Amino acid sequence: MKKLKFWIVLILIVIMAVFLLWLLVFKKDKKDELLLYGNIEIREVNLSFRVSGRLKELYFEEGDYVKKGQILARLDSDTFETSLKEAKAKEAETAALKINSYDIYRRNLALCDDETISKEECENILTNKNRTAADFDLAQAQLKSAKIALNDTRLIAPNDGIILTRITEPGTILASGVPVYSMSLFKPLWARAYVSEEDLGKIKLGQKAYISNDSMPDKEFKAHIGFISPVAEFTPKTVETVSLRTDLVYRLRVIIDDIEDGNDKELSLYLRQGMPVNIRIPLIDSSVENNDCGR
Numbered sequence: 001m002k003k004l005k006f007w008i009v010l011i012l013i014v015i016m017a018v019f020l021l022w023l024l025v026f027k028k029d030k031k032d033e034l035l036l037y038g039n040i041e042i043r044e045v046n047l048s049f050r051v052s053g054r055l056k057e058l059y060f061e062e063g064d065y066v067k068k069g070q071i072l073a074r075l076d077s078d079t080f081e082t083s084l085k086e087a088k089a090k091e092a093e094t095a096a097l098k099i100n101s102y103d104i105y106r107r108n109l110a111l112c113d114d115e116t117i118s119k120e121e122c123e124n125i126l127t128n129k130n131r132t133a134a135d136f137d138l139a140q141a142q143l144k145s146a147k148i149a150l151n152d153t154r155l156i157a158p159n160d161g162i163i164l165t166r167i168t169e170p171g172t173i174l175a176s177g178v179p180v181y182s183m184s185l186f187k188p189l190w191a192r193a194y195v196s197e198e199d200l201g202k203i204k205l206g207q208k209a210y211i212s213n214d215s216m217p218d219k220e221f222k223a224h225i226g227f228i229s230p231v232a233e234f235t236p237k238t239v240e241t242v243s244l245r246t247d248l249v250y251r252l253r254v255i256i257d258d259i260e261d262g263n264d265k266e267l268s269l270y271l272r273q274g275m276p277v278n279i280r281i282p283l284i285d286s287s288v289e290n291n292d293c294g295r
Contacts (some may be wrong), residue, residue: 006010006261010209012180023048026049032283033280033281033282033283034195034199034202034274034280034283035188035278035279035280035281036193036194036195036204036278036279036281037150037193037196037253037277037279038191038192038252038254038274038276038279039192039193039274039275039276039277040189040190040191040271040272040273040274040277040278041191041192041253041273042184042185042189042272042273043159043184043185043188043190044182044183044184044185044273045156045159045182045183045185046073046160046179046181046182046183047155047158047179047180047182047183048174048175048176048177048178048179048180049073049075049152049153049154049155049176049177049178049180049182050152050176050177051075051080051149051153051176052173052174052175052176053075053076053077053079053080053153053174054075054076054172054173054174055073055074055076055077055169055171055172055173055174055180056073056074056076056077056170056240057073057074057170058072058073058166058168058169058170058180059071059072059073059220060072060163060181061129061163062163062164062165062166063161063162063163064136064162064163065161065162066157066160066161066162066163066183067160068157068158068159068160070156070157070158071154071155071156071159071287072155072156072157072181073154073180073181073185074153074154074155075153075154075157075174076153077150077153078278080146080149080153081150081152083146083149083150084133084146084147084149084150085145085189087139087142087143087145087146087147088143089091090139090142090143091136091139091140091142091143091261093139094132094135094136094139095139096156096187097132097136098132098133098135098136101125101128101129101131101132101133101156102129103134104125104128104129104130105125105126105128108121108122108125117244117254119177119288126260133225136155137210143250151275154183155180157183158185159185159186159187160185160187161181161183161184161186162183162184162186163181163186164181164182164183164184165181165182166180166181167180167181167182168181171221171264177200184273188255188256189255189256189257190223190226190253190254191211191223191253191254191256191269191277191279192194192251192252192253193251193252193254193279194226194250194251194252194285195247195249195250195251196248196249197232197248197249200228200250202281202283203225203228203252203281203283204225205225205226205227205228206224206225206256207224207281208216208222208223208281208282209223209224209254209279209280209281209282210222210281211223211254211256211271211277211278211279211280212277212278212280213270213271213275213276213277213278214276215270216270217278219270220280220289221256221257221270221271222256222257223254223255223256223279224253224254224255224257225252225253225254225281226255227251227252227253227255227256228250228251228252229250229251229252231249231250232248232249233249233250233251254279256271
């Protein structure tokens with residue numbers, strides 16, 4: 001009987017020791033990192049022409065990947081080419097008049113100095129020289145404007161991205177500023193999350209973080225905290241946190257660092273607009289690195 005009691009007590013002690021050890025390890029793990037939940041945010045841009053005209057060609061469809069500098073669409077350029085020719089002719093004409101007026105001024109300068117010709121005539125010669133110079137400057141400005149307008153008949157991708165919406169079709173008469181495409185940019189890419197007030201003191205700008213999603217939980221993307229809101233707010237209904245919804249929280253922007261030349265397209269397959277993600281923020285190693293950066 002005594003032996004049985006001894007073994008029961010021993011088993012209970014071992015169970016309690018294992019439980020306490022597990023509890024200590026579990027608590028330590030919880031202190032070593034902060035787990036947040038958020039959503040991917042990607043910047044979008046509406047692309048339009050700076051000039052009005054008839055839409056001639058569209059080169060991309062919805063879902064197409066485009067590179068910075070690629071021509072996305074064109075306007076009918078006939079009228080703009082005509083305007084450019086007229087501007088060139090006007091510049092040549094005013095240049096000739098300017099040269100002629102300068103020659104007349106130089107020939108008559110000595111005559112004006114010794115009053116061989118009347119003061120009124122000298123003033124007319126000077127006025128004509130100044131007027132032709134101003135006309136030439138105006139013609140040059142109009143020529144530059146005509147070149148810019150002709151160049152603006154091409155719609156060029158401002159950055160790498162994905163075409164989200166093809167808004168209009170060839171043949172449409174467009175006013176300047178009317179959107180033709182909407183495009184999602186590859187960079188910058190970040191996750192929007194919220195942190196409770198009690199955890200706010202554990203994180204800092206520049207602190208390392210790791211982002212994963214439910215579709216590929218084993219794949220983590222390197223990131224860092226790029227923004228911490230200075231204003232408290234109530235947790236949005238679409239966001240899940242470990243604290244109560246009525247608690248005040250602070251908005252974070254966790255910027256993804258794993259964006260390099262060549263993998264933008266690949267990254268966009270894993271992280272899409274609005275996608276829910278898990279954000280793991282190591283607290284011990286990150287705080288040390290951040291202190292080093294702050295010095």
